[in-house]
Amino acid sequence: MRDTLADMRQRIGYGRGIAAPQIGVLKRLILIDTPEANLVLVNPRFERWSREEDERYESCFSFPGIWGLVQRPLGVTVVAYTLAGEEQRIEASGSLSRIIQHEMDHLDGFVWLDRNPDLHSLCTTQEYEKRYVSRESH
Numbered sequence: 505m506r507d508t509l510a511d512m513r514q515r516i517g518y519g520r521g522i523a524a525p526q527i528g529v530l531k532r533l534i535l536i537d538t539p540e541a542n543l544v545l546v547n548p549r550f551e552r553w554s555r556e557e558d559e560r561y562e563s564c565f566s567f568p569g570i571w572g573l574v575q576r577p578l579g580v581t582v583v584a585y586t587l588a589g590e591e592q593r594i595e596a597s598g599s600l601s602r603i604i605q606h607e608m609d610h611l612d613g614f615v616w617l618d619r620n621p622d623l624h625s626l627c628t629t630q631e632y633e634k635r636y637v638s639r640e641s642h
């Protein structure tokens with residue numbers, strides 16, 4: 505998963521999280537690697553979703569090149585195990601929360617397109633960069 509994330513960064517320029525099913529491993533395992541967080545989540549489950557939601561652009565390197573606005577809870581609390589088998593509780597908001605939710609979807613066979621994105625917002629990477637380069641997105 506680390507290798508694939510690193511490869512994606514080289515090939516498409518981003519990659520902050522990956523779920524095991526994305527590389528054909530059917531385990532409930534997530535790796536998140538951002539400047540703010542470096543997490544391995546084993547058997548994660550949601551403990552809380554905030555009522556407040558926001559809408560942000562997402563894409564996925566399982567089918568790169570498409571972007572769209574997806575509405576999700578702003579904050580989540582997740583309980584998971586570390587690789588060493590210790591329980592960890594992560595309270596996340598903002599972009600970390602969104603990455604966690606995006607990756608948790610992969611564990612259940614969902615991708616962001618299943619989350620009812622705003623159809624008018626769907627665009628290619630080129631269009632996205634042209635239109636929204638100034639917006640914080642990923």
Ligand SMILES: CSCC[C@H](NC=O)C(=O)O
Pocket residue numbers: 518519520521522561562563564565566602603606607642
């Ligand atoms: C908004 S979450 C985006 C997650 C994506 N990872 C997998 O496809 C990535 O950009 O790393």
